[in-house]
Amino acid sequence: MNAVEVSELTVRFDSFTAVDRITFAVGVGEIFGFLGANGAGKTTTIRVLTGLLSPTEGRVRVAGRSFADGARTIKSRVGYMSQRFTLYDDLTVSENLAFTSGLRKIPPAVSAERIQRLLRFVGFNHSPSALVRDLPGGLKQDVSLVAALLHDPDIVFLDEPTAGVSPAARSKFWALIRGLAREGKTIFVTTHHMDEAEECGRIALMRAGRIIALDSPAELKAQSFPDPLLEIEWTAGAPAGWRESLLERGAASVVPYGLHHHVMVNNRAAWDRFVGEHTGRLTVRTIAPSLEDVFIRLVEGADR
Ligand SMILES: Nc1ncnc2c1ncn2[C@@H]1O[C@H](COP(=O)(O)OP(=O)(O)OP(=O)(O)O)[C@@H](O)[C@H]1O
Ligand SMILES: [Mg+2]
Numbered sequence: 001m002n003a004v005e006v007s008e009l010t011v012r013f014d015s016f017t018a019v020d021r022i023t024f025a026v027g028v029g030e031i032f033g034f035l036g037a038n039g040a041g042k043t044t045t046i047r048v049l050t051g052l053l054s055p056t057e058g059r060v061r062v063a064g065r066s067f068a069d070g071a072r073t074i075k076s077r078v079g080y081m082s083q084r085f086t087l088y089d090d091l092t093v094s095e096n097l098a099f100t101s102g103l104r105k106i107p108p109a110v111s112a113e114r115i116q117r118l119l120r121f122v123g124f125n126h127s128p129s130a131l132v133r134d135l136p137g138g139l140k141q142d143v144s145l146v147a148a149l150l151h152d153p154d155i156v157f158l159d160e161p162t163a164g165v166s167p168a169a170r171s172k173f174w175a176l177i178r179g180l181a182r183e184g185k186t187i188f189v190t191t192h193h194m195d196e197a198e199e200c201g202r203i204a205l206m207r208a209g210r211i212i213a214l215d216s217p218a219e220l221k222a223q224s225f226p227d228p229l230l231e232i233e234w235t236a237g238a239p240a241g242w243r244e245s246l247l248e249r250g251a252a253s254v255v256p257y258g259l260h261h262h263v264m265v266n267n268r269a270a271w272d273r274f275v276g277e278h279t280g281r282l283t284v285r286t287i288a289p290s291l292e293d294v295f296i297r298l299v300e301g302a303d304r
Contacts, residue, residue, distance in 0.1 A: 001064055003028045003155045003186035004049060009058035011044050018044045020209035021058065026188060028154075031181050033197045034190040036206030037299055042190045043083055045206075046157050049188070050080045063155060079153035081144050083160045083190075089133040093124075093143050096132055097150065104151040111150065118146040122176055138169025145176065156180060158189040162196065174199055194292040203291075207299050217291055224297050225289040230263045236281045246274055255296055262293055 004026040011019040019041040026032040034042045047053040048060055051067050051074060059066065063077040087096045094115070101111035119128065122142040132140060141161055148156060158177070162170040174196060181187050189200070197203050197217065204214040213220055230252075234242075243254050243261075251270035252263045265271045275282060 001028060002026060002061075003030070003063065004032075004188065005059075005061040006045075006049070007059045009045070009048060009060060010056050011041070011048060011053065012056045017209055019048070022206075022209075022211045023058075024204055024211060024214055026186060028186055029181060029184050030202065031177065031187045031189065031200045033200030033203035034188065034206065035192075035197055035203055035295065035299070040206040040299075041209040042206055043159055046080070046159050046188070046190070050078055050157055051075055076151060077154045079148035079151070079156040081148040081156070081158045081161050083163070085140065085144065087132045087140065087144055087147065090131065092129045092131055093119075093126070093135070094128040096143065097128075097147060100147045101150055106151060114150055114152070115146070118149055121179070122146055123172070136169075138165045138172070141165055141169070141173060142176075145173075149180075153185070155186040155188065158187065160190050160192065162191065162193065170196065194290065194295060197291050197295075205295070205298055213294075213298055217294075220294050220298075221289045221291070224294045225264060227265050228286050229289045229293060230265065230284050231257070231260050231287045232263055233260050233283045234281060235283055239278070239281075242278075246271075249274065253297070255293070262287070264297075 002025040006025070007023050009019055009022050010017065022041075022045065034045070036042055044053065048055055049062055051071055054067075062074045065074050067074060088099070091099065097115045098111070101108070101115070106114070122145055124139065124142055124146070126135065126139055132143065135143065145158075145161065148158075162173050165173070170193065177187055177189065178199070189196075191197060200217065202214065202216050203220065204211045205220075206212070213223070215223065246252055246254060246263075249267065249270040251267045251274055252265045255262045275284065
C-alpha cells in the first residue's frame, strides 16, 4: 500500500493555478523529497495532503483513505511540521507540548511519557521550562518535530524543516529523519538544500505547479546528464564572449559555478574545436553531476 496517492491534483486560487495536475505516489517508509523554487506549489500540495485545503480538481488518498470518508483517521496518522513556525513563543517547551497533546486528545499519562521519550530522541538537552522564544533556531525545530510526532503518526510532512538553521543542526536533524524512516514512518519533506535532497530515496521536482521530474537522486542525475558534465576553468582569464560563442555553436550548456563553469557538451565536434582554439588557457575535467546541477538544469532552466 502507498502512504500517499495523488492523482491529477489541481489547486487554483481564483484564476491562479498553484498546483497543476500532479500525479504521484509515495510508498510506506519512503523518504520522499519535494523540491522546487519558491512558489512552485510545494506547501500548497502539503496543505491538501494534510487536509487543510480541498483540491480544486483531482483525488488524493493518504494512509489509504480519502478525506471525504476518512478525514479523522487520516489526521490521526499524519504529522505536520509547517513551514511557518507554529510553536508559541511565549510558552515554555513543556507548555507547548502539553498544549499540542491536548489538541491531539492524548491522555496526559501517555503524553508525559511520550514527550520525554521524544525529547530524548531529538537529543533535547535544554530545560523544558525554557521559553520557546529563548531557544536557538535548531532547538526550536527539534521541539516542532517533537510536537509533530506526539500522536505517533505513520506519515510525517516536514515543510522546510531546516530553513534558517545551522549546517550542524541540519545534519543532526537529518539523522533524526533517517531514524524515523528506519522505524517505518513515511517522510514527506521539502527543502531548498540539495545536500538534504541527496538523502531522499526519491525526489519530485516541481516547477510552476507541475512535477517535472520524479526519481531517485542517482536516476535524476543520469537522466539529466546523458552526456558527460565538465568543469572548466580559465587559467589565464576568460576571453570576452566565450560563453555566447559556445552557446551559438550549439556546443554545450554552460552554468557558472563559483570560479568555474559547469559545461554539458551537446555537440562533441564543436566542443573539441572550441577547446582546440583555447589550448593552454583552459583546464577541463569530467565531474559527476550533483543534484544542484540537476536542479539548475531542470528547474531553473538549462542555459544561463
Ligand atoms: N491562499 C492563497 N491564495 C492565493 N495564492 C496562494 C495561496 N497560497 C499560495 N498561493 C500561491 O501559490 C503559489 C504556490 O505557493 P506555495 O506556498 O505552495 O509554494 P512553495 O513551493 O511552498 O514555495 P516556497 O518554497 O516559497 O515555500 C505561490 O505563487 C503562492 O503565492
Ligand atoms: Mg512552501
